[in-house]
């Protein structure tokens with residue numbers, strides 16, 4: 001226990017910061033880094049980021065921006081050029097009709113989600129969140145004073161989320177529904193029909209849909225879809241996008257929202273009192289990404305499909321492991337519950353912890369995503385690295 005003295009007063013943090021927890025994904029990354037710093041060879045399936053380099057034409061645009069002294073403040077919500085590029089890309093790919101004033105650029109998709117939820121969710125508002133969910137949704141909702149209302153999904157039905165399931169969770173206090181397709185962590189992809197039915201239901205009831213579409217371009221089902229194309233419901237939709245995964249730009253920090261202009265304007269106000277504009281140089285790079293050839297995206301997508309098949313086949317060949325075939329993103333989400341009760345293991349966190357400490361394979365335990373039975377395996381790495389990790393997993397799980 002820390003004893004407060006005059007020199008070291010007891011730290012009293014705000015009630016709102018105490019409402020939230022650090023990201024489970026970041027915790028795994030930190031632990032794997034610690035082992036690595038001790039010289040241990042860790043196979044890392046924990047990090048949620050592409051293993052590809054950022055495409056050359058995007059890097060060139062950033063370098064040109066520096067050389068051209070595009071290094072000053074810009075408009076808070078992004079340059080007109082960037083906002084137009086965001087609108088253009090979405091219109092071409094999803095047949096939407098957003099305008100510049102409906103678009104805002106921020107410092108990553110997470111920042112966009114944070115701002116959108118801050119401006120739309122009040123104390124005591126309920127936010128419907130399908131399980132498994134991406135780690136940060138729950139904490140961002142709580143930080144805003146909202147109450148996450150979890151809806152369970154069925155693994156045997158591919159973690160599908162339907163309008164019926166959502167409808168059963170709606171109460172007079174429901175303010176927002178969060179969708180995330182393709183999903184982190186499960187890789188599940190919602191059908192365009194289910195997504196459309198949900199946004200129509202939400203619009204009828206005056207409920208917001210925040211659709212996190214950060215993986216929308218990493219869809220392997222052949223049915224890529226954005227709720228932003230349901231034009232008649234646009235007044236209740238916030239589409240969240242990011243360049244992080246699409247263009248292998250996680251470190252650059254550029255995300256965006258497409259939403260009713262009044263919501264964009266409120267998000268801009270919040271941004272003007274916190275981060276201000278996303279980095280000027282990154283905005284130029286983002287324009288190059290959004291307006292340039294999309295062949296790089298297609299090439300990465302093709303490779304992810306190959307890696308997905310590789311890792312899912314490998315996981316399914318380990319006795320006791322079951323694994324759905326993910327339809328998008330770059331995560332496999334195997335069920336490891338058949339090992340509970342063996343070797344003292346009781347939960348996914350136990351499996352992930354022992355895998356890291358004893359076999360030096362980093363995966364993220366399902367608890368951070370609302371499930372105790374799964375581990376998340378990121379396959380954004382080489383096939384050789386997947387094989388190394390799979391072999392270690394096979395040995396560890398086989399020894400139980």
Ligand SMILES: Cc1ncc(COP(=O)(O)O)c(C=O)c1O
Nearest residue numbers: 048108109110134184214242244
């Ligand atoms: C579902 C989902 N949404 C949003 C983000 C945020 O990405 P970024 O802030 O890098 O754009 C991530 C990152 O892992 C994610 O998986």
